[in-house]
Each structure stands twice: as C-alpha cells, then as structure tokens.
Amino acid sequence: MGSKKVILTVLGARPQFVKAAAVSRQLQAFGIPEIIVHTGQHFDQNMSDVFFSEMSIPAPAYNLNINSLNHGAMTGRMLEQVEEVILKEKPLAVMVYGDTNSTLAGALAAVKLHVRVIHVEAGLRSFNMAMPEEVNRILTDRISSLLFCPTDAAVANLKAEGFDGFKAQIVKCGDVMQDAAYFYLDKAKRESKILNELKLSNDFVLATIHRQENTDDPSNLKNIIDGLNRINRETRVVVPLHPRTRKILEQMGISPEFTVINPVGYFDMLMLISNCKLVMTDSGGLQKEAFFFGKHCITLREQTEWVELVEHGFNRLAGPNADTIYHAYSEMINKKSNFDIDLYGNGKASQNIAEQLKLWL
Incomplete structure (x- = not known):
C-alpha cells in the first residue's frame, strides 16, 4: 500500500504514554509526523484530557477502548482494530513500546500488512516464559525491523538469539524512561x-x-x-x-x-x-x-x-x-554507592531515537 511519511504509534498502558511523551517531543523537534493510537488496554479514569494536558502528551488520534478482556480476546480485538487504522492511515512504520498486549497487537497488525515495526525497549528478557510480558516482548522483537535497545544487555540478548542474521537493525539508544523522569x-x-x-x-x-x-x-x-x-x-x-x-x-x-x-x-x-x-x-x-x-x-x-x-x-x-x-x-538501607554511571543514556535516549528515525525514514 502507498505509505505516507508518518509514524503510527500504538500505546495501551499509562507508563507507555509517559515514555512516548518524551519521544514525541523529539519527533516534533526533528519534523517527524506521528499519529497516536490508544488501545484502551489500561482503562484508567485518571487518563482523561487533564492527564494529557498536564503531562504535555499529544492526545491520541484514535481511542479503541479495548479493555477488561482475557489476554487472547484482548489481543485479538486490538489486532483487528489497529489493522483498520493502519489501512486507513497508511503509515511508513508502526512504533510500539515495551511488552504489553497492545505492543504485540500493534506489531502483528503492522507486519501482516507489510508495514515496518519499530520496537522501543527491545531486547529485554526476564527468561521467565510464565510472564505474559516475556512472551509479548520476544514475539514483538522477532517481527520488528528497527530495535531500539535501552542497554548493552538488551543488545547482547538479541545477538544471542541470532538477530544479526535477521533483517533487522539493532540500535542501543538508552532508556526513554530516564528522559521522562528527568523532564517531569x-x-x-x-x-x-x-x-x-x-x-x-x-x-x-x-x-x-x-x-x-x-x-x-x-x-x-x-x-x-x-x-x-x-x-x-x-x-x-x-x-x-x-x-x-x-x-x-x-x-x-x-x-x-x-x-x-x-x-x-x-x-x-x-x-x-x-x-x-x-x-x-x-x-x-x-x-x-x-x-x-x-x-x-x-x-x-x-x-x-x-x-x-x-x-x-x-x-x-x-x-x-x-x-x-x-x-x-x-x-x-544504609548502603553507599556511586550512582554516577551511565547505564541508560543519561536522558538522551529520545533524541537518539529521533535522530535514527530521521535517517531511517
């Protein structure tokens, strides 16, 4: 399908919106258009218009209101409705964050329509497959074209899983949560x-x-x-x-x-x-x-x-x-440590992501 030079961002949980706010600010600074889709996964009455204005977060263009369902039903409903949005908006790429059902549904909907997937917070592993989040993050990584990893360990996990042999680009960018925490x-x-x-x-x-x-x-x-x-x-x-x-x-x-x-x-x-x-x-x-x-x-x-x-x-x-x-x-409780070490990008992760996307798009 003919694509517009726009990124479709799929979000579903409150923390994802906070992280995405940091990245969205940098996308705007770099002139990269973005459309935000809220799946509604975490139904939260605190996520009102006030939440978006107070947090300086761009309001979603779409709110799918999908919540309070079992994992399979929720993911399936999201997959169906995100697909409709992709067909309508024709984005150049779909960006997802983390490891929720919304993450996996957004990625699956995109890849089945031959739209590239960008995964922010890629490569993280708990090595506990009993966690739904672990399943979501592993599957999302495997179908992503651009993998933004927060840490060296995340990069190492992907390489150990053979990602060097896949058609995917791995970028260590730092952690966007640090950007958000410092900003707010x-x-x-x-x-x-x-x-x-x-x-x-x-x-x-x-x-x-x-x-x-x-x-x-x-x-x-x-x-x-x-x-x-x-x-x-x-x-x-x-x-x-x-x-x-x-x-x-x-x-x-x-x-x-x-x-x-x-x-x-x-x-x-x-x-x-x-x-x-x-x-x-x-x-x-x-x-x-x-x-x-x-x-x-x-x-x-x-x-x-x-x-x-x-x-x-x-x-x-x-x-x-x-x-x-x-x-x-x-x-x-009384331990003393030197926290002056750069493990997560020192608040520059979102800028690194936007710079890379500008080149990639």
Whole structure:
C-alpha cells in the first residue's frame, strides 16, 4: 500500500504514554509526523484530557477502548482494530513500546500488512516464559525491523538469539524512561503535595506490589506483607496499593502494619521515589526510576530484566520471601554507592531515537 511519511504509534498502558511523551517531543523537534493510537488496554479514569494536558502528551488520534478482556480476546480485538487504522492511515512504520498486549497487537497488525515495526525497549528478557510480558516482548522483537535497545544487555540478548542474521537493525539508544523522569521532576516538585499530605521527610521505604505472580499467589503475597511489616517496625514503609490487592488481603485476613495509600499519579510517584530512603518493588519501571534518582532497590521477584542494576550493586533480588526481604533491607538501607554511571543514556535516549528515525525514514 502507498505509505505516507508518518509514524503510527500504538500505546495501551499509562507508563507507555509517559515514555512516548518524551519521544514525541523529539519527533516534533526533528519534523517527524506521528499519529497516536490508544488501545484502551489500561482503562484508567485518571487518563482523561487533564492527564494529557498536564503531562504535555499529544492526545491520541484514535481511542479503541479495548479493555477488561482475557489476554487472547484482548489481543485479538486490538489486532483487528489497529489493522483498520493502519489501512486507513497508511503509515511508513508502526512504533510500539515495551511488552504489553497492545505492543504485540500493534506489531502483528503492522507486519501482516507489510508495514515496518519499530520496537522501543527491545531486547529485554526476564527468561521467565510464565510472564505474559516475556512472551509479548520476544514475539514483538522477532517481527520488528528497527530495535531500539535501552542497554548493552538488551543488545547482547538479541545477538544471542541470532538477530544479526535477521533483517533487522539493532540500535542501543538508552532508556526513554530516564528522559521522562528527568523532564517531569521539576513539574512534580511544583504540583505534587503527597509528601506534605503523608507528613513524609526522607526517612521512609517506598514499596509497590502489583505483579500477578505476587498478588494472585497467597503464599507469595503473605511472605511479602510479612517482610514489609517487619521492616516497618524499624523504618516507615509506604505502599501505594491497588484496591484489588487490598481486597485480596482482606479476604486472606492479613492486616498490613505499614502505611497503605491509594495508587498515585506519576508526579506523586516521582516525589516518593526521589525522597525515599529505599525502594522495594516487583515493578520493572520502578527499579530503574530508583536508580535514576540515586536510590537502592530491592526487587520482590526472582529475576529482573535490568541485570546491570544487580551487577553494579544498585539492586538486590529478594523474591517473595519474608526473611530474604528483611535481610536485603538490612543490607541495603544504609548502603553507599556511586550512582554516577551511565547505564541508560543519561536522558538522551529520545533524541537518539529521533535522530535514527530521521535517517531511517
């Protein structure tokens, strides 16, 4: 099909919009037209017009409103509707981010119409195929023409999988999350009131639990809560917790001793990360954001995609084990490290992507 010199960006989750905002700013600066499609995967009433204006994010041209379905049904519906948008807009390439169902659906819809796929955050591996995200990222990488890798480890993963022999270009660009975190911090300082509301200084532990492998496994969840309760007796622990997880805890008869708050927006989260003493999380993104702001991190999983953080001693894998979690806390809470090392591009990843796309298109 005859293509227009435009990039169609497919997004579905709130963090993807934050990352894409950093890249979109650079695409505009380099004169590269972009059309944004929101699949609706993460249905979030906070993602209103206010969200887009406050975050300086271009509003999506299309909102497909596909959510609250099982993995197969959701991916299939997205594939069908993204295909319709591609046929209508005739983009030169489709750009996707990360490892959600929206990522895979956007990539599949494009490649089946012989439209090139650009994958931002390519090459990441947890080596745990039980994670839906791992399946999504592996399949998306394999059908992409341009692979933007955030780290050396991501590049090495692709090479180990034989990508040098595929018709694909691999580019190490850095991590766009770092660009976004640095860009939004000043605005967060001006607009967030969460530190005052919770009466927090900088002597607290920030923890999050959201992965299904932890929230849907009673043993894992109980172990994590026990570990955090024990830590809270020494250092205040603050946990933004999804209502669904709160309900599971109530059903299990588990009462957290630490401070539980409702999920927070990006600005509030930036203030919590940049002011805490230590981060504990099962989130991939938060592991990196801890590093961006010079904080050590304990990962409540058995593996991480961000192996360089573990290798350099900024991150410690604890898994869902109460004793291991507490011992990791004891080791990391007062640890001193030099965070002045360029692991993720020092905030220039989006510019690197735009420069490469200008040449590629």
